[in-house]
Amino acid sequence: MPYLRQDAPAHIPVHEHIESLLGLPRNPDSSSDPVKPLQDLTTEERKQTNILNRAPGDKVMRTDQIQGDPYGVWQSWCGNANHPEDTRIAVVLEPILDQLLEKEMKNSEDVQAIRGLLTDLPKMGLRSVAAESANDNDGIAIKEDALELTVLFTLKSYKVRLVQAKDLDVKDVKTYGQSSRAKASVTKEKMAFNEEKMPIEAQQYLMAQILQERQDEFQQAVQQATQKPPKKKATANKGVFARLRTLARERYWMTMSEQERDNIRQVAKTHVETPSLDTALASNLQTVKKNWFNDWWKNNQHDIDPLQNLVRDKRCAETVWPLMEEDIVIVVDMNLKVVTANIEKLCQILYGEEVHDLLDRAVDLWTFYCPLPIPETGRHAVNGYIRKLHPELDPLQATVETLPNAKMSMGYYGCWSAKGDPQGRELFSTPETQLSRMSHASNEMKRIFPKFARAVFGKTSALIRFLIQPLDNDYYRECAEIFANLPDSATLKADEKEEDFISLYALGINGYTQRHKDSNDIVSGLVGLFTLGRYKGGNLCIPQLDLKVKYAPGACAILRGNELEHLVQDFEPPRWFIVGTNHKECQQNAWRKLGRALPLPPPKNGRKRAHEEMEEEADEVAVVEGPVVNAGANADNGHQTE
Known part of the structure; x- marks a missing residue:
């Protein structure tokens, strides 16, 4: 900013x-x-x-x-x-990067104490590590039943909460949904929000209503769309009727009360059974019905309504999932394997406030010079509506002075495979890593990028390593081994002083990520989340664990992203985040080199590179209406977000 x-x-x-x-x-x-x-x-x-x-x-x-x-x-x-x-990137950004590269991790008493806690927990268990780590003059609170053990204590100046879920096993995927915490969360969610999907007749009725109200805006596009059969999935997600449907959903979920939604359902149903509309509205309703995408707009599990999900998750985040206010929160399974961990202001603890400020400015200025894609529309489908909540992020409302801060982007750095290649037959460095999206990148930008990667992603890697290495050293060693056996031409080396263990970094700028799992991550693996900026709000919610944690600027968290749904509450920008992870295709690629996976037969069909698909693939989820950038430019390819 x-x-x-x-x-x-x-x-x-x-x-x-x-x-x-x-x-x-x-x-x-x-x-x-x-x-x-x-x-x-x-x-x-x-x-x-x-x-x-x-x-x-x-x-x-x-x-x-x-x-x-x-x-x-x-x-x-x-x-x-x-x-x-603009060649001044060297004058503006490079001094910040040089300072970051000079900064070493502290070895203060606080850092040593926290490192000791993380190292001892998997070996000693909750009670013993609390007795070993807690301040002498402070008590230890213990709550235990057949399904869970919770230990609360103070370490130095930090409040600590350790939780052992005795009915959860990270090696057994089924237990994530069957644990007592997961069941309690589902029950409370249904009590807090139990509305059905918006009925199709209500969607059609409101679409006709909007078409009547905004006839001049939509008339020409509607006429053109009705002359272009057959219906295709790409049109279902991008065309004028998709836009009308999104507007109808937005009016229904975001502007109406629960009682008003009930009323509109009854009105729409009545008009279906006994038409009594005025002539213009009836004509528009017929137009909507004739152009309905019956093969895709079914209101089933594949027909996602992102605004309904937004309303549900907003309500649950406010009323269902309790906030764990401690500075250090760690949840382990029955075998003391970490499920999630979060340390507030870890960046400031390990490096100091100055480094957080430098990282904040480095990311901010990098996105001033370097173009980054809009967030993919699967997990960021409501960004158009979020801009209405936060008009300072709307580029169409910005002046020339505020335009540099009206940004929502998602960049990927490191390597991945083509979509449709889960075995990682061939890995590519991402377009952002190659700076290939820019036709006229300055030589100074190309020269500075490796330094940016070492300064920003290197510090991120160190923060994530601080959590993962002691809490799950076996997984950390596996990730380091995977990285070491990936092709040099594809990887991004970000850490000069320690071994690299992260093959993909996702850099997020002000985006709102809906509830999701990281389906491409290594099964039972850990993903690292680092957040920074000058925002307010934005707690990290983990529904299956029935909790949310403070997630203020400088916090770093790890979780089993492939199995655990997670989302971040709304926030007042600016906010950046960096995700560090490893995908299954990288694991498979490295394992074949190491002889742990069987060789693959030749592919039957040719595949495009990941970035080619990303730019050409049709959106899988209709984008929520709002002042948005080109929504089809970066379709959901399943790659990493927060």
């Missing part, structure tokens, strides 16, 4: 201020340049909004002439204003 000069904290250098970042003309004689620098704009020009090109549906299209931002460009596939040709 680059600051305006008047708002910038004292320690932020002048060259990081918005006025400096947008103040350099492309040509020495700025009078001949069609795009003026910020200081040459009038007061009225600075206040202007709607400065990006847009297509029908308020989709942002490529804009490479932004008055007040000579180097700025917004590509249709990306989620941030970026400046890849």
Whole structure:
């Protein structure tokens, strides 16, 4: 979040201020340049909004002439204003990266005490480690029954909660849904939110209503759509009727009370059984029904309603899952294997507040220069609506001064395989790793990227290692071995002083991730989540464990992402997060090299590289209506999000 000069904290250098970042003309004689620098704009020009090109549906299209931002460009596939040709990246960003690379992990008494707790827990058990670690003058609270043991104590200045779920076994996937915590969560969720899906007749009725209200906006697109049979799945997820359906769902779930939703269901049902609509509404309803995608819009388990899920999860996060307020929260299974762990402000504990600030600024400035894709639409389907809740993230409402902060992006760094290749026959470095999405990346950006990776992902790797290595050393060793046996041409080496063990980093910018599992992660593996920024809110929720934890800037968590659903509550931006993980295809690729997996027969069908599919594949979930960037640019390919 680059600051305006008047708002910038004292320690932020002048060259990081918005006025400096947008103040350099492309040509020495700025009078001949069609795009003026910020200081040459009038007061009225600075206040202007709607400065990006847009297509029908308020989709942002490529804009490479932004008055007040000579180097700025917004590509249709990306989620941030970026400046890849601005060579000042070396002056602005490189000093921050150099400082980060110089910073060493502390070896303070606090760090030693926490490391000792993490190391001893899998060996000693909850009671013994509490007796060993707790402050001498503080008591130890113990709660135990046949299914669970909870131990509370204070370590140095940190409140600690250790939980052993005696009916959960990380090696037995079924126990995640059958544990007492999971069952209790499901029961409470149903009590808090027990509304059925929006009936199809209600969807059609509201779609017809919206079509009547906004006839001028939709008439031409509707006429064109009705002349293009047969119906295809891509059209079902992207076309004008998909947009109308999304608007109807948004009106139903986000603007109506529970009683009003009940009323609209009755009204819609009545009109189906005994039509009594006015002529225009009846005509629109017939148009909607004729263009209904019967093969896909069935209201079944495959026909996902992301807004219903948003309402459910918001209510459950507020009323169902209790907040674990301790600084250190660790849940283990019956065999003392870690299920999840979270340490508040771990970055600050290990490195100090200065490093958190440097990481925050490094990520923020990297996304000022480098374009990143919009978040894939499967797990981020409600981002359009989130922009309505947080208009500061809406690029169409932004002025030239606020546009750099109106960003929602998701970048992947490291390696993956093509979609449809779960065996990892061939691994590729991601487009972000190659900087291949930019047609004119500056040489300075290419030179600095390896340093950015070591500084930012290297520190992230160290934080995640601090948790995983002592709590599940066997898994840590497996990940390090996997990385060491992946092709050098595909991997991103981020750690100079320790062995690399993370093959894929996901960098998230202000996105809202809905409830999900990380289906591509190694089965029973651990994923690391590091959050930073200057946001408020954003607790980490784990429904199957019936809990949420504080997840403030600087926190780091690990969890069994392949088995555990998780989501983050709404927050006030800006917020960035970095996920560190290993996918099953990387495991399979390395295992074949090590002789632990059988050789594979030649593939029957050719496959595209991951980034080619990502840009061409049709969306699998309709995107929630709102001021959005090109929603089809980065379809859900199952890759990592928080």
